[in-house]
Amino acid sequence: MSQDLAYLKESASQTAGPYVHIGLAPGAAGFDIYRQELGHDITGPNAKGDRIRIEGRVIDGMGAPIKDVLLEVWQANANGHYAHPEGGGEVEDGFRGWGRVISDFDTGEWSFETVKPGKTQGRNVGTQAPHLNFWIVARGINIGLNTRMYFEDEVEANDADPVLNLIEWKHRRTTLIAQRSEEGGMSVYRFDIQLQGENETVFFDV
């Protein structure tokens, strides 16, 4: 016998289920209860940088879009700072950098507007390419899935990114890179997340 380390164990995850909207986006469930729902405004009114839209779908192993998915995003501001005491520096007043996004119940399409994040500090040295952190929950997903979205038009930064470079299979890195188009002068990035199949998105054990 030896001493007990006395750490607690993390509570086990359980699926968010089909009715996650009641708790996290009650308006979508069909009723109005809170003064304000959280996560609609990612940047606040004072954020500098390029306004962009990000859109996509989460696609299941049958090739069908998931229509009851909820995603959360966590990102730095245009200077590469997170709104957090250890986030690398100051952010604009009102910038939270966190958003909560749900898919359309009929099509599975989701989208949100934000500002394009800057490069963030690397784990030890150097920088990480601009990216958004995603966390995905839904009925049938037993534990939230973590992934990252990078930008097609950041070729040089992506090539040097320490996390993309961790992925042994180069073709799988492309599953994390959103494709850019332009609509009415605004950059739109398409990020379809594949849960299974040949093009399964890379998920991270963070």
Next chain:
Amino acid sequence: MTQPGEFYQRKRTVHPTALTPDYKTSVARSPRYSMISLQNSVSEITGPRFGHNDIDTDDNDLLKNYAKADESPIGERIILHGRVLDENARPVPNTLVEIWQANAGGRYRHKKDTYLAPIDPNFGGCGRTLSDENGYFYFRTVKPGAYPWRNMVNNWRPAHIHVSVFGSGFVQRLITQCYFEGDPLIPICPIVQTIPDADAIDQLTAKLDLNATIPLDSIAYKFDIVLRGRRSTLFENRLEGN
């Protein structure tokens, strides 16, 4: 260069795996390749913070937050309370805790729920609060009912409250479910049984807490939530990638 401490690696043995065939919906919604293990950078150790401007004081009172004046929902009045802790047994203060649940008849107020049990006009079914400086939180609500769901033909969910918690870093983000001690549906629920560790199921099962009841008013259940802990010691960093 010193870095803030990382979070302890997630011990996957207490969590469900992605693919759990007895919970059928997981089959097409579970990634099949191995996850890429990622040591924490600034993107992982940081996370959103919330304050008292984000929510209202009655948001944690489900007996009131959707009820008409002088009315209240049908059902067993309960207090659900506990602490948000980390694996080091330290309180996680000022963190957002959100819950949602069916009403006492097992019906959700959701446009996609068509179960024949009625909607309760005085019950919305969601609440939210911030843990205090000691990690403590509480809600008032009604005990949710069990309900049937389409999986195998005759599956019933045990009474449960969905719980969402943040912590201080985005990698602590957690959604789970709170069950109630003594419920005979717990051991036969395919969703509960996605958890491979019996102690971990017990840890999601709230215990009757007579000391916290309000006599002649509400019965209480205690539900502590444990999030990932964080290293507090400095350590040498190894270069990442390349």
